[in-house]
Amino acid sequence: MKEYFENIPAIKFEGSDSKNPLAFHFYDPERLVSGKKMGDILPFAMAWWHNLGANGTDMFGRGAADKSFGQKEGTMEHAKAKVDAGFEFMQKLGIKYFCFHDVDLVPESDDIKITNARLDEISDYILLKMKSTGIKCLWGTANMFSNPRYMNGAGSTNSADVYSFAAAQVKKALDVTVKLGGKGYVFWGGREGYETLLNTDIKFELENIARLLTMARDYGRKIGFKGDFYIEPKPKEPMKHQYDFDAATAIGFLKAHGLDRDFKINVEANHATLAGHTFEHELRICAINGMLGSIDANQGDPCLGWDTDEFPFDVYSATFCMLEVLRAGGLSGGFNFDAKCRRPSYTHEDMFKAYILGMDTFALGLLAADKIISDGRIDSFVKDRYSSFFDTKIGKSIMDGAATLESLSAHAEKLGAPALPSSGRQEELQHIVNDVLFGLR
Ligand code: XUL
Ligand code: CO
Secondary structure: OOOOOOOOOOOEEOOOOOOOOOEEOOOOOOOEEOOEEHHHHOOEEEEHHHHHHOOOOEOOEOOOOOOOOOOOOOOHHHHHHHHHHHHHHHHHHOOOEEEEEHHHHOOOOOOHHHHHHHHHHHHHHHHHHHHHHOOEEEEEEOOOOOOHHHOOOOOOOOOHHHHHHHHHHHHHHHHHHHHOOOOEEEEEOOOOEEOOHHHOOHHHHHHHHHHHHHHHHHHHHHOOOOOEEEEEOOOOOOOOEEOOOOHHHHHHHHHHOOOOOOEEEEEEHHHHHHOOOOHHHHHHHHHHOOOEEEEEOOEOOOOOOOOOOEOOOOHHHHHHHHHHHHHOOOOOOOEEEOOOOOOOOOOHHHHHHHHHHHHHHHHHHHHHHHHHHHHOHHHHHHHHHOHHHOOOHHHHHHHOOOOOHHHHHHHHHHHOOOOOOOOOOHHHHHHHHHHHHHOOO
């Protein structure tokens, strides 16, 4: 078997004193954190599209990275070389999962029958690799946004033929996901949105999206898919208005259409910040609705403000993410690095270093979050902050449903001006976070 990354050894944990850039300094899959292995709390996944496909092409120039893996791009030989390179990459990093779009796996033909036959062939090949390595599929999806036919969306398109084509792609992507034993199936609403109300019927488009998701749910369950469907919210880009703006919007949509028992949310950090939220806000909204499914681990750049898909580097953000994940009892999905190297980081070695950065950042976030929880000061502060609802007579009457507007009015009249609520003590809490983060070893 040809080795694609000849100069890269298997990446090992060497600890925080190591200066070796091709080693983990914090991610130690065997280390126990609150009784569980770090590797089990952090099921990392490789994103097929960025890692094996993205070559740094942007609006201003062609790609700088070579992702040909020795084959002509757009051929099945190239598709197979990507499988070989991808499995070698995951094995060397100890990554247990991958995520894919249909057209990441094989070149797309105009004729869907040809594309589907290619998908059958490549998924047979991937299955063999999965069996020999133990690597699994986290989730699959269909790319219903790159081809010009999807200029007006897939479920939200104005063309019934394009809608049918999208349905055919979802059907096949579900077949392949089930064949590969995927834990989840993602709908990122690529171009499900609009540019101007002058040409758009929002109600019609939303109902059509719901019809497509319902058909997908029904077909998936029929062919034995037992995992979670996910919506991956994003507020804008490529469309000006994307329908799945954020987690709250997507959850409301799923509930309105009776899909909330089969669907959860796949939260992407960079999408959260594009929506004007923090990553942890989106995770909390999902968690309190019982819909925290999976994570696309990346980060944006506040100086740029678009979907830059950078590898996670921000340890504060990873810490707040892991606080949400730990408090929610873990993820049913995983941490998919929907991230790409910066254009000037174009070598194969950079691909490894990027994953090492992301995995170490999340390991640090996990260790810090675990310490914050066991330190207990922040959780007990939050609990105490609401104590007036639990240890005063009037608070208890609100909580047990006995209160009425009349009884609360009578209480307010007796009070005169109520005292100010207790201090939020944000600065003290931030100081505690720094204590924990920088007291880490
Ligand atoms: C796009 C994005 C997608 C989805 C899968 O912003 O995040 O790659 O994760 O379609
Ligand atoms: Co994503």
